[in-house]
Amino acid sequence: MFSARDFASWLILLVSLGIAVRTPAAETAATEPAKKAAAPVADRWEAAIRAFEAQDQKAPPAKGGIVFVGSSSIRLWDVEKSFPGLHALNRGFGGSQLADAVRYADRIVTPYQPRVVVLYAGDNDLAAGKSPAQVLEDYRQFVAKIHAALPNTRIVYIGVKPSLARWKLIDKVRATNQQIREFAAQDPRLVFVDVEKPMLGPDGKPRADLFLRDGLHLNAKGYQVWADLLRPHLKAES
Numbered sequence: 138m139f140s141a142r143d144f145a146s147w148l149i150l151l152v153s154l155g156i157a158v159r160t161p162a163a164e165t166a167a168t169e170p171a172k173k174a175a176a177p178v179a180d181r182w183e184a185a186i187r188a189f190e191a192q193d194q195k196a197p198p199a200k201g202g203i204v205f206v207g208s209s210s211i212r213l214w215d216v217e218k219s220f221p222g223l224h225a226l227n228r229g230f231g232g233s234q235l236a237d238a239v240r241y242a243d244r245i246v247t248p249y250q251p252r253v254v255v256l257y258a259g260d261n262d263l264a265a266g267k268s269p270a271q272v273l274e275d276y277r278q279f280v281a282k283i284h285a286a287l288p289n290t291r292i293v294y295i296g297v298k299p300s301l302a303r304w305k306l307i308d309k310v311r312a313t314n315q316q317i318r319e320f321a322a323q324d325p326r327l328v329f330v331d332v333e334k335p336m337l338g339p340d341g342k343p344r345a346d347l348f349l350r351d352g353l354h355l356n357a358k359g360y361q362v363w364a365d366l367l368r369p370h371l372k373a374e375s
Contacts (some may be wrong), residue, residue, distance in 0.1 A: 141161070141216055153258070162290075182230055185230045186244055189219050189228055190244065194247070197337075198226050198249055201224070203216075203251055203253045204245075204255070205254075205255045206255070207229050207235075207238060207256050207258040208227060208229060209229065209232065209233075210260065210298070210354065211229025211255075212230055213231070213354055214360055215227075215360075218362060219363075219364040220364065223371055226249060230326065232261060233258065233263065234258060234259075234262045234263055234277060235259050235275035236262075236278075237258075238256060238258050240283055242282045243282070243286070246283065247287055250290075252290060253270045253371055254283060254293070255367065256294050257294075259276070259313055260297050260298065262275070264303055264306065270316070272317070278292065280292055289326070291326050291327070291370075292326065293328040293371070294317055294321060294327070294330065295330050295332060296318070296329060296330060298332050298336060298355075299333050299336055300352060300353050301345060303353035304342065311331075317329055319361075330366050330367060330370065338360070347359035347362060
């Protein structure tokens with residue numbers, strides 16, 4: 138029978154021969170770095186979402202208004218100025234994709250019980266390599282999540298805009314908008330707002346006068362175009 142003394146002698150012999158010996162504890166330590174490397178990266182939007190929640194605690198927004206959510210095209214928009222008297226609340230967080238709007242809807246959309254949600258997202262998704270079909274699926278998930286909590290809330294989707302900076306994606310932009318338009322047409326609670334034609338010039342390219350210097354984000358004139366297109370869909374129903 139192999140005694141404890143024999144085992145100790147065996148270990149000493151192996152060490153003297155330069156052969157590495159791994160005990161169960163050593164195995165655990167050796168794999169620990171790999172486990173740490175595989176750990177998920179902290180959510181990049183958590184700080185922004187918590188900031189919104191902190192604002193809500195200090196000054197709770199009125200319920201039953203309009204919530205704007207989405208990427209930087211929403212975040213940079215002074216929606217209160219564009220839509221006075223409509224209780225417009227901006228909950229955009231720059232650089233986000235549609236899936237992010239889905240993830241945080243129960244924290245920065247549904248708690249306000251809005252009568253209308255205005256969504257702009259999909260732009261960054263296409264730039265990141267997502268297909269129009271993937272953007273549509275994320276949109277469907279957003280709609281499902283909102284209507285599961287607020288079945289009577291209308292959702293107004295602003296079509297992905299044509300931009301100077303991302304003109305090479307225009308075919309994907311149009312395919313995405315068409316798919317979302319067709320899906321929205323099946324539900325009277327959904328509205329698709331097409332912003333492409335008003336944002337194109339006589340040459341068929343995006344109007345430079347609507348953008349900031351980066352050719353991606355809107356200036357005041359660009360937001361005026363959007364506001365004029367949206368306003369008929371935001372009025373309270375009689």
